[in-house]
Amino acid sequence: MMRLLTFFLCCWISSSVWAADRVVCVTRDRAEAPQGAVIASTLQKGIVLAGKYKQKGDDVTLLVAGGTYRLDKTLEMTARELGLTAGSLVVRPLDGAKVIFYGGVEIPAQYIEQAPASESRIRPEMRGKIVKVDLRKAGITSLGELRNSGFSRPAVPAWTEVFVNDQVQKLSRWPNDTMALMGEVVETGSIPRNGEMDNRGGTFRYFGDRPSQWKSGDPKWIAGYFAWGYADDMVRIAQIDTTDKTIKLDEAVMYGLISGADYNRWYVVNLLEEVDVPGEYYIDYPNMTLWLYPSEKIEKLSLSLLAEPMLALEGVKNVEVQHIDFECSRGMGVYMERTENVILRGCRFHNLGATAVCIGKGVKPYDQYAHTGETNIPVSRMIGNLAQYIYKNPVFDREAGRNNGIVDCVIEEVGAGGINMGGGNRITLEPGGNYVQNCRISRYNRVEKSYRPAIQLTGAGNRVSNCEIFDAPSSAILIQGNDHLVEYCDIHNVCNEIDDLGAVYYGRDQSEQGNKLMFNYVHDLSAKHRVTGFYHDDGACGMYVYGNILYKAGLQPVLLGGGSDNHYKNNIFIGTPYGLYVDNRLENWAKGTIDIIK
Known part of the structure; x- marks a missing residue:
């Protein structure tokens, strides 16, 4: 009996050591770190230290002291740092402090000067209101310059943007608020x-x-x-x-x-003559000079510089990142690939130039401006021409991993869509199990508009639940693939600028079956152009639509564009002339889309 008790005691001690909780703290003040924590001086060093314990099987907490952490390259959480399996890792602020990962640079006040009265391009009524910054003197050696942006263009990092007191300013334009x-x-x-x-x-x-x-x-x-x-x-x-x-x-x-x-x-x-309302700016790229009519008194003037993802998680499991702010960057916030059980919880993505979160590979930007390119090369840490390539290769495996979640997050003032999420296998219909839950996404098309939705689903078997999506010129959710579920979402005031598109959109591939829209509230969409609540485009088939409420949901709440086996049940349509519009486009001008399923 004694030998048996000794055996169990030894097993318990061994198990406790193997699964011990470890704490690593990123701080420069050792006094604020919890007792027994291992100290790291930088974020990347903290990740590496935590990874050493995680690879031994420990459950690790990486605490990050409050403050702003400027990033000039991607933070790496890959299999190299964290290992392939073993223990878990939670990354969160120390003592609930505010932690900001920052992809920009702040301009010292001494370099902000009044614009000269001799500058003839400044409108007379603007004299004395515009400031000027010589960016070279301020230490800026390179900028992300203006580039093509639009329909079928690749999704790539934005140009450098300007922020006053963390509020986005906008490129000078004419007309100011219309076209x-x-x-x-x-x-x-x-x-x-x-x-x-x-x-x-x-x-x-x-x-x-x-x-x-x-x-x-x-x-x-x-x-x-x-x-x-x-x-x-x-x-x-x-x-x-x-x-x-x-x-x-x-x-x-x-x-x-x-x-x-x-x-x-x-x-x-980007004309100096059109800097004429608060919050507008003009950048003279050859001379590296910023001209700005600030939206308010400048306490902090910053520029976005980082083009790479701020954080990359690749080939790792059982990681949770909590309550981190991702701000002021030209590129995306977080990139994931080949991950499992990785969760972003309670994070805020703000003032980014690209997509907030991307789960899965993209496609290298095409050399030519074409609808579907000839050189389709999968690439990590970039979306690129993914949207066009999926029409060329509908079963593209993005290696997005499984059971990854984005939970309780806020995404606002980003440049090119909120979340681009893959996962699952379209050939076997094995579900990805990736999900977006209880998130609020707004103002997500500042730089790129066409087909840069708040949430884009690809692959098979992924989910969007309990999200609020609003205030955007284009779509809220774009679905590509099979067996995705969108439920309990509040979608409103989207598609504010476009014509012939829907708040929730999918189509052109008749094999995209098994998707479900359930218990969503879609409302207050513009009826000025051909805006639709649910858009089944060019032969879209096999969707189950149950228990949704569509109130003032565009010109036509539902457009069924020639597809079959779309089941509508127990939906409510309010405040529109009719509920559903159905056509037979596959018998005429849209016959070509049948080639995709072939």
Whole structure:
């Protein structure tokens, strides 16, 4: 009997040592660290130390002292640092303090000066209101410059943005809060969608005399909806003829130029002459100079610089990141790949230039502006041309891992969508089990608009639950794949700018079956253009739609675009002329989409 008790006691002691709780603390003040904690001086060193214990099988807590941690490269949580299996890791602030991972740089006050009165490009009424910063003197050696952005363009890091007291400022633009109507199309330009790859920019006429006031040098940038209302673009201007009142684009846009619809509109960005409302700025890239009309008194002036993901988790299991703020970066907040049971809980993603969270690989940006490229190369830590490639290869395995969650998070003021989430296998229908739960996502299209939703689902068997999504020019949720579930979500005031798109959208691949929309509340969508609550596009099939409420949900709450086996049951439609619109497009102009399932 004594030998048996001794045996059990030894086993208990061995088990306790093997599964001991370990604490690592990132701090420069040892006095604030818990007793017995191992101290690390930097975040990456803390991760490495915690990983050594985790690989031994310990359950580790990595405490991060309150403060702002500036990142000039990605924080790595990969199999190299944390191991493949063994114990668990929780990363959280020490004593509930505020912890910010920061991808930008603050400009010292001594480099912020009044703009000279001699600068002729500044409007007379703006004199004395605009400040100027010589960025080279402030220690900035390089910037993310303006680039093409729009429909079928790759999802890549944003240009450098400006923030005053952590409030985003916006590139100067005209018109300030709307867009100008396009006039007659003089030259369509080449149409990449039709295989025309010579990149000829089109020409259109404009109304009014505003361009005559622009003195800033080239290149000038123009953005807008140049053909169809779901396809925005931003390209350089080749020439403005103020006599003939024409604007010639320097580059092609996907569908060429078409005018005549109310959504065929344009605006220009980044002109010093148009810095005329609080919060606008202009960057002179050749001379590395910032001109800013601050939105409020400057206590803190910062620029986003980091283009890489702020945090990358790859090939790891059983990690939870809690209550960290990810702010002021050109790139994405968190990237995951080949992860399992990794959870982001209670985090805030704010003032990022790209997507807040990406789970799974993307596709290397195409060399040509094409709808589906010829060189489709999977790539880590980037979304790139994923949206186009999935139409070319609908069963692409993003290696997104399984059972990963984004829970109780806030995503706001980000540039190119909220969460891009893969997982699961479309051939075997093995579910990914990845999920987004109880998150609030708003203002998520500051830089890129077309097909950069709050949540994009790919693969098979992933879930979105209890989320609020609002205040965006384009879609809330984009579904690609099978057996996804969207439930108990409150979606409102999205699709504020586009035409012919839906708050929840999927389509063009008839094999995307088994998806469910259940108990969602979709409301207060614009009826100005062809906005839809649930959009089953180009033959979308096999969705189960149950128990949803659609109130003032666009021009048509539901559009069934030629597909079959879509089951609607116990849904309520309020405040619209009719509930569902059904057409037969697969028998006519949309026949080509059947090639995808073949």
